Amino acid sequence: MLSLLVLAPAANAQTSPPLDYVRRIQQNEMVFVPYMGMTRGPVYYTKYEQVSTGVSGASGFRRVILNLTPTAHRLNQYNSFISQNGITDARLNAVTAASACQPSEEIKAMTAYMPEAYRPKVLAGNYPTLCSLSVYFLPEEEAATMAFINTHAVIMMRATVPLCDPASARLSLGPINQRLVQAGVLSTNAASELVGNSWDVLFESAKLAQTAPYLFVTSDPQVGWEIYMKSFTLDLTAQTATMTALTAGQQAYICTPAPLSLTFG
Known part of the structure; x- marks a missing residue:
């Protein structure tokens, strides 16, 4: 079983928009x-x-x-x-x-x-x-x-x-979202955000990663699943999961690290 409780705090921690490494200059x-x-x-x-x-x-x-x-x-x-x-x-x-x-x-x-x-x-x-x-x-x-x-x-x-290599694999969120909408786990609110119960989203997406791992791109579906969950803002106290319309229309990077080293002196 995928490690739900380990991921949950991390998914809630993203405070800035994801970077688009392909457009790096x-x-x-x-x-x-x-x-x-x-x-x-x-x-x-x-x-x-x-x-x-x-x-x-x-x-x-x-x-x-x-x-x-x-x-x-x-x-x-x-x-x-x-x-x-x-x-x-x-x-x-x-x-x-x-x-x-x-x-x-x-x-x-x-x-x-x-x-x-x-x-x-x-x-x-x-x-x-x-x-x-x-x-x-x-x-x-x-x-x-x-x-x-x-x-x-x-x-x-x-x-x-x-930073990540611009050639890093990318996870398409749409097909996964569609499956969870069809299952009644996610729905669209007035702001065009995808919303659902946080625990339902965690468990049902984890189950989907096991039954349809190809949707999560990577050879280890947990890696793709963690990337997917980090596209949400999770509030485990209020039991809500929210994905913005902008995020839902993007692809998420499965990062191949390409760190930028800075030195002086």
Whole structure:
């Protein structure tokens, strides 16, 4: 029997539209992947640079904030990329600063004399800046510290964006929906959404994956079934399952991973 209870929370967790990898556009260290049925989507950057905001005084010390910013913005490539391709940028950073960025060992060693609260610290980025690094130092160490910062990467960034290969297999939702409508499990509401009792949808679609596995594309029907269920918004408390009209008219990717690796420093 397919693992219903393991999947149920995951199916309810999808909060943004699925990405349409076939329409992926890559140009000048920028990768755009639109949401299904839209021209809007996230822009990912594959090349960054460390940019200083200048030295200032703070709490009797000197301080510099360094931003990790896509080179495409400094080179004025971003605006033309957006306009030429009719893109609406979702303006989302690909990864969180805390998970992707850290100060280099060299800058930590160079400022190890500072009190704990004033050691190099990663700050959250404000798109398109992925992350920032706050560095404090003594006034008498400013020349040496800034000379090092200006000639070395002191922000270390390692991240992976989980994207899919555009050639990934795709699951057609229509034939499965049709079977469940015929079985009385799903119906269409006034908003043209497909709706049903969440538990009925879970169990009847799982049964269909076993009796008609060809509808779920993959050699392991559980994989296709999980993709199908993630097309719904499930509310297990209210016992409702809802698939939007837009989603129902699309095909869902059965992802062959093609992650985007980001590095700096």
